[in-house]
Amino acid sequence: MEKLRLALIGAGRIASKKHLEALLKNSDVIELVGVCDLIEDKAMALSRKYAEVLGKKPEISTSADYFFKRDDIDAVAIATSSGTHYDLTIGALDNGKHVLVEKPMALSTKHMDQMIDLAKRKNLKLAVSFQNRFNPPIVELRKKVEDGSFGRIFYGVASIRWNRNEDYYKQADWRGKWRSDGGVLMNQSTHNIDLLQWMLGGDVEEVVGFVENFNHPYIEAEDFGAAIVKFKSGAVGIIEGTSVVYPRNLEETLSIFGEKGTVKIGGLAVNRIEVWRFENEDSHPMMNLPDPDTVYGHGHVPLYRDFYESIDTGRDPAIPGEEGRKAVDIVLAIYKSYLEKKPVRFPFDFAAWEMEGIAW
Numbered sequence: 001m002e003k004l005r006l007a008l009i010g011a012g013r014i015a016s017k018k019h020l021e022a023l024l025k026n027s028d029v030i031e032l033v034g035v036c037d038l039i040e041d042k043a044m045a046l047s048r049k050y051a052e053v054l055g056k057k058p059e060i061s062t063s064a065d066y067f068f069k070r071d072d073i074d075a076v077a078i079a080t081s082s083g084t085h086y087d088l089t090i091g092a093l094d095n096g097k098h099v100l101v102e103k104p105m106a107l108s109t110k111h112m113d114q115m116i117d118l119a120k121r122k123n124l125k126l127a128v129s130f131q132n133r134f135n136p137p138i139v140e141l142r143k144k145v146e147d148g149s150f151g152r153i154f155y156g157v158a159s160i161r162w163n164r165n166e167d168y169y170k171q172a173d174w175r176g177k178w179r180s181d182g183g184v185l186m187n188q189s190t191h192n193i194d195l196l197q198w199m200l201g202g203d204v205e206e207v208v209g210f211v212e213n214f215n216h217p218y219i220e221a222e223d224f225g226a227a228i229v230k231f232k233s234g235a236v237g238i239i240e241g242t243s244v245v246y247p248r249n250l251e252e253t254l255s256i257f258g259e260k261g262t263v264k265i266g267g268l269a270v271n272r273i274e275v276w277r278f279e280n281e282d283s284h285p286m287m288n289l290p291d292p293d294t295v296y297g298h299g300h301v302p303l304y305r306d307f308y309e310s311i312d313t314g315r316d317p318a319i320p321g322e323e324g325r326k327a328v329d330i331v332l333a334i335y336k337s338y339l340e341k342k343p344v345r346f347p348f349d350f351a352a353w354e355m356e357g358i359a360w
């Protein structure tokens with residue numbers, strides 16, 4: 001295939017940092033031909049930064065539809081606020097574009113069903129931005145899960161102990177609202193919940209969840225969540241997600257406990273192996289990796305490469321819609337379980353905005 005011609009929809013924080021980095025580092029196979037943001041200056045700034053390195057300035061527009069309708073564009077990456085992912089993904093797929101969408105792919109089970117179904121019917125790729133699956137320590141852990149080194153996996157724990165203050169929420173008014181975002185579970189914790197479910201077998205039997213807003217009176221959604229997830233594999237997942245840690249981000253850790261193995265991956269954002277114990281191994285060369293410059297890591301670079309290769313070869317992307325929805329399903333089940341005060345059995349239907357009006 002010639003270079004993949006891509007338009008980037010959304011030119012905010014993550015787009016101008018990580019999507020731009022990934023597009024620059026994959027410029028041998030992907031050409032950024034368009035940048036769209038409702039705020040023209042943001043689209044212009046990103047387009048300029050791209051041109052500073054590669055010389056050619058991508059066209060800008062404030063209308064995503066403008067790029068969706070263009071025949072000379074093969075794919076779009078959607079990095080807009082979470083509540084817009086569904087409409088934009090459907091619009092892009094309807095117009096024959098492959099889609100790489102930021103997490104969370106949508107905020108309702110029905111919306112995710114429709115996105116996955118439409119991509120399948122149109123024979124287009126739908127990939128989801130859970131880039132931490134490409135973190136080198138996570139790749140190492142996944143190999144151990146796949147080759148059976150753990151024996152039976154009993155349980156795993158995903159802890160997200162971060163801080164988000166009022167300044168963060170003031171930067172964008174979609175944050176912390178049920179209809180456009182959700183709270184710390186849906187926003188900050190979905191990466192680690194995705195990793196937990198990936199290691200524990202994916203298919204969920206039931207979820208018991210609790211959420212609270214301890215210290216963020218200016219947002220609608222939760223700043224703390226805890227849950228127990230029973231997987232069909234027999235393994236149990238424990239989730240703890242919070243944005244109230246004083247005074248700054250502490251850690252994001254993933255621990256997996258099996259019959260013949262114990263692994264804890266930690267650091268600021270699951271980027272360093274802290275414990276690695278198997279029958280004849282009790283250390284790993286990745287035990288002393290430094291934290292990356294941001295909690296987002298560098299996974300968008302291989303993520304874009306994988307997206308390109310999936311289109312080029314016709315295989316599934318590493319994280320297709322069916323995989324990308326699993327962490328969102330778990331978060332929605334936690335919300336529903338809290339609302340209804342009972343365990344939620346899979347499959348189920350729920351949307352984050354059904355939490356609107358909840359009194360903390």
Ligand SMILES: NC(=O)c1ccc[n+]([C@@H]2O[C@H](COP(=O)([O-])OP(=O)(O)OC[C@H]3O[C@@H](n4cnc5c(N)ncnc54)[C@H](O)[C@@H]3O)[C@@H](O)[C@H]2O)c1
Nearest residue numbers: 010011012013014037038039079080081082102103172296
């Ligand atoms: N993968 C990750 O590690 C990661 C990290 C941060 C954020 N995110 C996700 O990325 C998304 C964006 O987050 P952010 O922090 O960059 O937000 P942001 O508010 O900084 O940027 C979002 C941008 O989208 C634009 N936008 C909104 N609706 C639009 C539309 N219909 N058409 C064109 N532009 C539109 C806004 O004007 C804004 O500039 C969220 O879904 C978030 O969950 C992912």
